[in-house]
Amino acid sequence: xxxxxxxxxxxxxxxxxxxxxxxxxxxxxxxxxxxxxxxxxxxxxxxxxxxxxxxxxxxxxxxxxxxxxxxxxxxxxxxxxxxxxxxxxxxxxxxxxxxxxxxxxxxxxxxxxxxxxxxxxxxxxxxxxxxxxxxxxxxxxxxxxxxxxxxxxxxxxxxxxxxxxxxxxxxxxxxxxxxxxxxxxxxxxxxxxxxxxxxxxxxxxxxxxxxxxxxxxxxxxxxxxxxxxxxxxxxxxxxxxxxxxxxxxxxxxxxxxxxxxxxxxxxxxxxxxxxxxxxxxxxxxxxxxxxxxxxxxxxxxxxxxxxxxxxxxxxxxxxxxxxxxxxxxxxxxxxxxxxxxxxxxxxxxxxxxxxxxxxxxxxxxxxxxxxxxxxxxxxxxxxxxxxxxx
Amino acid sequence: xxxxxxxxxxxxxxxxxxxxxxxxxxxxxxxxxxxxxxxxxxxxxxxxxxxxxxxxxxxxxxxxxxxxxxxxxxxxxxxxxxxxxxxxxxxxxxxxxxxxxxxxxxxxxxxxxxxxxxxxxxxxxxxxxxxxxxxxxxxxxxxxxxxxxxxxxxxxxxxxxxxxxxxxxxxxxxxxxxxxxxxxxxxxxxxxxxxxxxxxxxxxxxxxxxxxxxxxxxxxxxxxxxxxxxxxxxxxxxxxxxxxxxxxxxxxxxxxxxxxxxxxxxxxxxxxxxxxxxxxxxxxxxxxxxxxxxxxxxxxxxxxxxxxxxxxxxxxxxxxxxxxxxxxxxxxxxxxxxxxxxxxxxxxxxxxxxxxxxxxxxxxxxxxxxxxxxxxxxxxxxxxxxxxxxxxxxxxxxxxxxxxxxxxxxxxxxxxxxxxxxxxxxxxxxxxxxxxxxxxxxxxxxxxxxxxxxxxxxxxxxxxxxxxxxxxxxxxxxxxxxxxxxxxxxxxxxxxxxxxxxxx
Numbered sequence: 011x012x013x014x015x016x017x018x019x020x021x022x023x024x025x026x027x028x029x030x031x032x033x034x035x036x037x038x039x040x041x042x043x044x045x046x047x048x049x050x051x052x053x054x055x056x057x058x059x060x061x062x063x064x065x066x067x068x069x070x071x072x073x074x075x076x077x078x079x080x081x082x083x084x085x086x087x088x089x090x091x092x093x094x095x096x097x098x099x100x101x102x103x104x105x106x107x108x109x110x111x112x113x114x115x116x117x118x119x120x121x122x123x124x125x126x127x128x129x130x131x132x133x134x135x136x137x138x139x140x141x142x143x144x145x146x147x148x149x150x151x152x153x154x155x156x157x158x159x160x161x162x163x164x165x166x167x168x169x170x171x172x173x174x175x176x177x178x179x180x181x182x183x184x185x186x187x188x189x190x191x192x193x194x195x196x197x198x199x200x201x202x203x204x205x206x207x208x209x210x211x212x213x214x215x216x217x218x219x220x221x222x223x224x225x226x227x228x229x230x231x232x233x234x235x236x237x238x239x240x241x242x243x244x245x246x247x248x249x250x251x252x253x254x255x256x257x258x259x260x261x262x263x264x265x266x267x268x269x270x271x272x273x274x275x276x277x278x279x280x281x282x283x284x285x286x287x288x289x290x291x292x293x294x295x296x297x298x299x300x301x302x303x304x305x306x307x308x309x310x311x312x313x314x315x316x317x318x319x320x321x322x323x324x325x326x327x328x329x330x331x332x333x334x335x336x337x338x339x340x341x342x343x344x345x346x347x348x349x350x351x352x353x354x355x356x357x358x359x360x361x362x363x364x365x366x367x368x369x370x371x372x373x374x375x376x377x378x379x380x381x382x383x384x385x386x387x388x389x390x391x392x393x394x395x396x397x398x399x400x
Numbered sequence: 401x402x403x404x405x406x407x408x409x410x411x412x413x414x415x416x417x418x419x420x421x422x423x424x425x426x427x428x429x430x431x432x433x434x435x436x437x438x439x440x441x442x443x444x445x446x447x448x449x450x451x452x453x454x455x456x457x458x459x460x461x462x463x464x465x466x467x468x469x470x471x472x473x474x475x476x477x478x479x480x481x482x483x484x485x486x487x488x489x490x491x492x493x494x495x496x497x498x499x500x501x502x503x504x505x506x507x508x509x510x511x512x513x514x515x516x517x518x519x520x521x522x523x524x525x526x527x528x529x530x531x532x533x534x535x536x537x538x539x540x541x542x543x544x545x546x547x548x549x550x551x552x553x554x555x556x557x558x559x560x561x562x563x564x565x566x567x568x569x570x571x572x573x574x575x576x577x578x579x580x581x582x583x584x585x586x587x588x589x590x591x592x593x594x595x596x597x598x599x600x601x602x603x604x605x606x607x608x609x610x611x612x613x614x615x616x617x618x619x620x621x622x623x624x625x626x627x628x629x630x631x632x633x634x635x636x637x638x639x640x641x642x643x644x645x646x647x648x649x650x651x652x653x654x655x656x657x658x659x660x661x662x663x664x665x666x667x668x669x670x671x672x673x674x675x676x677x678x679x680x681x682x683x684x685x686x687x688x689x690x691x692x693x694x695x696x697x698x699x700x701x702x703x704x705x706x707x708x709x710x711x712x713x714x715x716x717x718x719x720x721x722x723x724x725x726x727x728x729x730x731x732x733x734x735x736x737x738x739x740x741x742x743x744x745x746x747x748x749x750x751x752x753x754x755x756x757x758x759x760x761x762x763x764x765x766x767x768x769x770x771x772x773x774x775x776x777x778x779x780x781x782x783x784x785x786x787x788x789x790x791x792x793x794x795x796x797x798x799x800x801x802x803x804x805x806x807x808x809x810x811x812x813x814x815x816x817x818x819x820x821x822x823x824x825x826x827x828x829x830x831x832x833x834x835x836x837x838x839x840x841x842x843x844x845x846x847x848x849x850x851x852x853x854x855x856x857x858x859x860x861x862x863x864x865x866x867x868x869x870x871x872x873x874x875x876x877x878x879x880x881x882x883x884x885x886x887x888x889x890x891x892x893x894x895x896x897x898x899x900x901x902x903x904x
Contacts, residue, residue: 253769255760262748272702272704272724272734275756
C-alpha cells in the first residue's frame with residue numbers, strides 16, 4: 011500500500027509542480043499586465059500589495075467560476091452554489107473521452123492528433139440517430155452513442171490501416187483528416203437531411219428527449235450522466251491496457267515495436283485496432299457532447315476538445331486516471347476563466363497562457379527538476395520523444 | 401611517457417565501480433586490461449580520459465601528479481582514446497573529422513583543412529596506413545575508420561593511447577592489422593592501454609596484463625599465462641573455454657533453404673540464391689565478416705524480411721511467406737542479433753518479456769484477459785531453470801545485465817516446441833560466464849535432436865560449436881566446410897577467397 015502510494019506521489023510530482031509553477035508565473039503576468047498595478051511601480055510596497063491583490067482577485071474569480079460561488083446561493087438553495095463545479099464537469103466530460111483517445115494511442119506509440127475529427131464524426135452519428143429516429147427511452151441514447159462511436163471508429167481506424175499498409179505517418183494523416191472532418195460537418199449541416207427546418211445557419215434539429223442523457227442535479231445545473239460514461243470509459247481503458255492480451259500487444263508495440271514484431275505480434279493489427287478504439291473514444295466524446303449538453307449538432311460542436319485532448323493526455327502522463335484529473339483541471343480552467351473575465355476583467359486568454367505554461371513545463375521536466383532541485387525521476391519520461399519516428 | 405594510477409576509487413550510489421585500483425603503464429608498453437563486461441574497465445578509462453571524476457586516487461604522468469577534469473586536460477597531458485563506438489561524423493571527410501573541435505581558421509575565417517591534410521599524410525606514411533584525407537568517413541570500412549581515430553589521437557600528440565575494445569568490430573584480418581599497428585606504435589615509443597575481453601589477442605600482443613573483476617585488480621600477469629588461467633581470473637572460477645561436444649548421431653535434414661534470395665527495400669539482393677540445410681542434431685554455423693548478408697538471412701528464416709524469394713522447408717513444409725507468428729509457432733526459436741532492439745521490450749518486466757510470443761495462449765490468457773498469476777509463476781520457473789540473476793521478475797528487463805537479458809530471450813524462445821534454433825550473434829557483447837552458458841545451451845539443443853543454425857562472426861565460437869560451417873561473402877554462401885577446417889582457411893573464405901579443398 012505504501013509502495014503504491016509513493017508510486018502515486020512520484021507520478022503526480024512533475025505534473026503537480028509544473029502546475030504550481032505555471033500558476034505562479036501566470037500570477038505575475040496578470041499583475042504586470044494590469045495598468046493600475048503598473049502605475050504604482052514607483053513605490054515598491056504599494057506595488058507589491060496591488061500586484062498581490064490583482065492576482066489574488068483573479069484567482070478567486072477563477073475558483074468562483076469553477077468550483078463554488080457563495081453568491082449564487084442567494085435566493086436559491088445552497089446547492090446552486092455548486093453551479094460552477096457543474097460547469098467544470100460538463101466541460102471536462104468530453105475532454106476526458108478525447109483525452110483517453112490520445113492517451114491510449116500514446117501507449118501504442120502513436121501520436122493521435124485526430125481526436126478533433128473523430129469527435130466530429132461521433133457528434134454527427136449521435137445527432138442523426140438522435141433526431142431522425144423514434145426509439146424507446148434508454149435504448150435511444152445507447153443507439154445514438156453507438157452510432158457516433160461506430161462512425162468515429164471507422165474514421166480513426168482508417169488512419170491505423172493506412173499507416174499499417176502504406177507507412178504514412180499518423181500525425182500527418184490525422185491532421186489532414188481533421189481538416190476533412192471540419193469541412194465535412196460544415197457541408198453536411200447544409201444538406202436537407204441535417205439542416206433544421208426554418209433555419210439557414212448551420213445547425214441540426216435538436217435530438218429527441220428520449221435520446222438525451224439525463225441531468226444529474228435538476229434543471230438548474232447542466233451536469234449530466236455523461237460524466238459517468240466518461241469515468242467508465244477511463245476504467246475500460248485501464249482494464250484494456252493492464253489486464254488484456256490486446257492491451258499487452260498495444261503496450262509491447264508502443265514500447266518496442268521491433269521486438270514485438272520479432273516475437274510474432276502483428277503490428278498492422280495493433281495499429282488498426284488502436285486507432286479504431288481511439289476513434290470510438292473520441293467519438294463517444296462527440297456523442298456525449300450532443301446528447302448531454304448541446305442537444306443539437308452545430309458547426310462549432312467540437313470547439314477545441316480534440317486539441318486540448320493532447321494537452322490533457324500529456325498532463326495525465328497518458329494514464330487513464332491521470333487523464334481524468336487533467337481533464338477536470340482543464341474543465342475548471344475553462345469554466346473559471348469566463349468568470350475571471352467577467353468579474354475582474356482579466357482576459358480569458360490568460361487561461362490559455364496558463365495551459366500553455368503547464369504543458370511547457372511538463373515537456374521540459376529537466377527545467378522543473380532544476381527549479382525544485384529534484385533528483386532524476388524514474389517515471390515514464392520521454393512520452394513524446396518518439397512521436398515523430400512512429 | 402609512463403602513466404600510473406594510484407588508489408583510484410569510484411562509486412555510483414552504493415555500487416563501487418572501481419575500488420582502489422593501482423596500475424602502471426611504462427613507456428612503450430602495451431598494457432592490456434582484461435575483464436568481463438561490468439568489471440569496471442570502461443569506468444576506469446573514462447576517469448583517465450576525464451569523462452568521469454574519481455572519488456579518490458591520483459593519476460601520475462611521468463611521475464608527476466596531474467589533474468584531469470575533462471578530455472581536453474587528458475589530451476594536453478598526452479592521453480588519447482579510441483572509443484569502442486567511433487566518435488566520427490559519417491558525412492564528413494577524414495580531414496574534417498580530424499580538425500573537429502580543434503578547427504583553425506585562415507584568411508577571412510576560412511577553415512584551414514590543408515594543415516590537417518598534410519598531417520594525416522605524414523602520420524599515414526609513418527605507420528604505413530592507407531588513409532585518404534578526403535574520403536568521406538561513412539564510405540570507409542570499419543577498420544579504416546578506426547585508423548582515422550588512431551590518426552586523430554596521434555596528430556594531437558597522444559603518448560598514451562587508450563583503445564577501448566578495438567577489435568569488437570573488426571574482421572580477423574583487420575584485427576591482425578590492428579595488432580601490427582599496435583606493435584609499430586609501441587616501437588615508436590607510444591604506450592598503449594588495450595581494453596578487451598578477448599584472451600587470444602591479449603596473449604599475442606600485450607607486454608603486461610592487468611585483470612579487473614568487480615572493480616578490483618585481481619591479477620597482474622605476464623602474457624605467457626594460459627588462456628584458461630586468464631579466463632578463470634576474469635570470472636573468478638574455472639571456466640570451460642572449449643565446451644565438450646559429444647559425438648552423436650546426426651539426423652535427417654530438418655530445415656532446407658532452396659535458392660533463397662533476400663532483397664532490401666531498394667530491391668538490391670543482399671542474400672543471393674543461397675542453398676543450405678541443417679540436420680536434426682546438428683549445428684550449422686554461418687560464418688562471415690559482418691555485413692555480408694548473414695543478418696538478413698537469419699531474419700528471412702522467420703519471415704521478418706519483406707522481400708524474399710525461394711523456399712524454406714521446415715520439416716518438409718513450406719514456411720516462406722507465412723507470418724512471423726506462424727513461422728515461430730511452426731517450430732523455430734529465434735535469438736535475434738540485437739537483444740535490446742529486437743529481443744526485448746526494455747520497459748516491460750522480465751515476466752512480461754518471457755511471454756512476448758505466448759501471451760495470448762493458454763495458460764497465460766483466458767479469453768482476452770491475461771492471467772497475471774500464471775504469468776508470474778511461469779516466470780519464476782523459467783528464472784530458476786535458466787539461472788537468470790535478478791531481484792524480482794516484476795522489475796523492468798532493462799535493469800538486467802547483458803548476459804541475463806540474453807538468458808531471458810533464450811528462455812522465452814525455448815519455451816515453445818522447437819525444431820530448429822536460429823541464433824544470430826548470440827554471444828555478442830556477453831561476458832565469459834554468459835558465453836559459456838549460451839554455448840552449453842546451444843549444444844544441449846543439438847544433443848536433444850534439434851537443428852541449430854548459428855550465425856556468428858566470432859571464429860572461436862564457430863570452430864568450437866559447429867558441425868559444419870557455411871561461409872557467407874557478399875550475400876552468397878561461398879562454401880560449406882567441415883568443422884575440422886583451419887582458422888587460416890576459414891579466414892580466407894571470409895575474405896572471399898573460395899577454397900577447393902575441405903568442401904563437404
